[in-house]
């Protein structure tokens with residue numbers, strides 16, 4: 001008789017991050033010991049996912065009864081859909097609590113947050129860099145983040161659950177993820193291959209016909225390549241499975257996915273260079289977005305100014321468990337022309 005497989009439940013399988021993580025699980029050395037269930041909103045994508053050997057369930061995280069029930073059946077949950085959906089996280093935690101109560105199992109939750117959490121209260125608007133650098137191995141420093149920081153309400157609920165003892169929790173906080181995801185799930189039309197922040201800056205720059213930035217583009221953020229942040233998910237998962245006692249969880253379970261730091265100006269300048277090369281702008285020198293442009297292209301002043309905040313992160317904890325990212329700002333800058341071309345192609349279709 002074959003040994004029971006590990007039930008894994010992943011949310012966000014059709015997404016940029018979640019799809020890349022799912023691909024890594026499907027190609028993991030122990031993949032044949034996993035039984036992977038995913039929750040997807042599209043019936044068409046669910047059908048396609050079946051051929052990848054996963055069990056798709058059609059539905060939304062807004063259906064908290066469905067979500068809780070699916071979570072209850074899993075020993076490992078990867079939450080890769082939404083860093084800010086507290087009701088969904090409460091349903092996830094409730095499912096994990098029930099599993100623990102019924103089976104005595106101590107399940108594992110790996111949740112995706114983001115280093116946007118480090119930007120709270122900033123009125124920098126791209127005008128200057130701040131000095132504070134956050135270190136994921138400094139528990140007290142992370143605990144000093146205010147409860148109203150971006151993503152923080154969900155992260156605090158996750159850490160509280162670990163404290164209550166019915167689940168072991170781990171939170172990965174990527175900074176700006178860059179690069180076009182390239183997986184068989186993208187090729188099959190299942191996964192979104194594009195990130196969020198850089199594509200938004202590209203679309204705004206294309207829209208105004210000139211590279212744009214918030215203020216002087218002087219604020220600093222961390223960055224990470226999509227494949228290297230997927231490495232972090234798998235290195236963390238492997239460490240938890242092989243040597244759980246050595247891996248920090250709960251209040252000690254924050255892992256930044258950040259490998260280098262850029263000024264926003266560098267990104268906007270690279271967008272400008274690509275626009276000049278493609279004959280879309282006369283100058284590669286970025287200029288500041290007006291408030292009207294921030295609202296028009298990013299949806300609100302707050303969203304627009306987000307790319308003028310500082311988020312300075314050092315991933316010492318992630319590196320301590322064996323994460324070895326090699327890519328840096330040069331790679332980020334080199335990735336931008338392909339992003340511009342991809343967006344132009346989308347806009348033509």
Ligand SMILES: NC(=O)c1ccc[n+]([C@@H]2O[C@H](COP(=O)([O-])OP(=O)(O)OC[C@H]3O[C@@H](n4cnc5c(N)ncnc54)[C@H](OP(=O)(O)O)[C@@H]3O)[C@@H](O)[C@H]2O)c1
Pocket residue numbers: 011012013014015016017018039040041042059060061062080081082083084112113114115173174175176177178192194195196197
């Ligand atoms: N990309 C970055 O640079 C970055 C950096 C730091 C943190 N993060 C965080 O990571 C998370 C994922 O980001 P991403 O870039 O992968 O975004 P994405 O490509 O838009 O993926 C989001 C995924 O979540 C799914 N989803 C959203 N709402 C859902 C719902 N109600 N029910 C079921 N599924 C739902 C989407 O499904 P559909 O296909 O049906 O829409 C998709 O699979 C977000 O919380 C984001 O803030 C991202």
